[in-house]
Amino acid sequence: MTSMTGYGFGEVQTLDFVLSVEVKSYNNRFLEIAHVMPPSFSLFEAEIDSSVKAVASRGRVEVNVKFKSLRSQVQVTVDEGMLAQYAEAVSKIEKITGKQVVFSFADLCAVQNLISETNDLEADAYRPALKEALDIAMKQFAKSRKVEGEATYNDLVRLLDGLSQSFDVVKTDAGKIEDSLRESLLAKFAELLKDRGYDEGRFLQEVAILLVKYSINEEICRLTSHITEAYRLINGDEPCGKKMDFLCQEMNREINTIGSKNILVEISQKVVTMKDCLENIREQIRNIE
Incomplete structure (x- = not known):
């Protein structure tokens, strides 16, 4: 990673x-x-x-x-031929005027093309x-x-392990949802209809319909598959950041659905823990390729 x-x-x-x-x-x-x-x-x-x-x-x-x-990368060159011509001209002026002609370096620099600079920095x-x-x-x-990736990997394993442990409790307690719902409905209907009687067969049929509605078996199957895939991705050699990001979205969807269907306190507590682990996982995968 x-x-x-x-x-x-x-x-x-x-x-x-x-x-x-x-x-x-x-x-x-x-x-x-x-x-x-x-x-x-x-x-x-x-x-x-x-x-x-x-x-x-x-x-x-x-x-x-x-x-x-x-x-210095600058090369200074002097046009010696031009300088000789200027020197000859100055000599003639001095001979004609009888006066010495004095040139400063600034005067020489002002003469176009007499002194030139070239930069020898050739990048190649x-x-x-x-x-x-x-x-x-x-x-x-x-x-x-790589070093930082290994630290992130260790943290991801820890977080996935925590999510998996909480999920194991959810899977174990999933059957209790059906038992709790059935017992609660039986008690409630028995109380409401104790003086009039009721068709137990019809009642159980209605309960079965509700149990299908509140069942989390499908979510458990999908989340199990997602967690297995997450372990496979982080232990692989290929960059997994984008795939893990998508997988986290899918896991979040299943966990939210489990939370919305659940009626047991113990499962609610584990759903909170799973959400917390998943949020930390999403933070970590933002740092990996």
């Missing part, structure tokens, strides 16, 4: 740069991947998404890529480093989701 929440961090450092990848995820109905990275690294989005999809099938996954250069060159950092982060990410 795998949780939808997880965290991983990977970093690669060289003499020239530090590149890190942070991955974290939260609960979400579907798989959604968000990226935060330098614009020049956007060409890696498809590779990042592929790595995420290999680990996660549901949840909002945020991937944060950071790049820090430990040396950092692909191996990104892959290494991403692999480290994804391994941590997958492990953290």
Whole structure:
């Protein structure tokens, strides 16, 4: 079982740069991947998404890529031919005017195309480093989701066991509903009709009709099947969050029907316990794939 929440961090450092990848995820109905990275690294989005999809099938996954250069990425170049021409022109001006011409660095920078800057950050060159950092982060990410998933699994087993134990009491006491209803109706009708008499055969027929109406045997059969399926799902290898969510809706329907038909205090108490367990189960499965 795998949780939808997880965290991983990977970093690669060289003499020239530090590149890190942070991955974290939260609960979400579907798989959604968000990226935060330098614009020049956007060409890696498809590779990042592929790595995420290999680990996660549901949840909002945020991937944060950071790049820090430990040396300047800017290369300054001087057009030496143009500079030589300007130097020759200045020499002629000084010779003609007899005055020294002084140029500041700012004056030189103002000359168009004399001094130019280029950024040598080519993102593709950092692909191996990104892959290494991403692999480290994804391994941590997958492990953290697995660890949290195991904790959730243990809690789900505990809650399902609690629901099953209460349900066992309901199944044991289900027959008492019919006995209690029959005895109650017999006593009531006998009191009402004691002076006039009544057709016991007809009465028992009417009681049988009521017993069918108040019987919880069908609900017991369906709920038994749902609980068995829930144990199978959480012990399987496939993501089960969506299926468990649907199964909880079905179990809730059967438990509510049992509660509405029931006339025994002891069953009512167990219905409350089953509802409480089921609500906690539904909370937990919101965290799993």
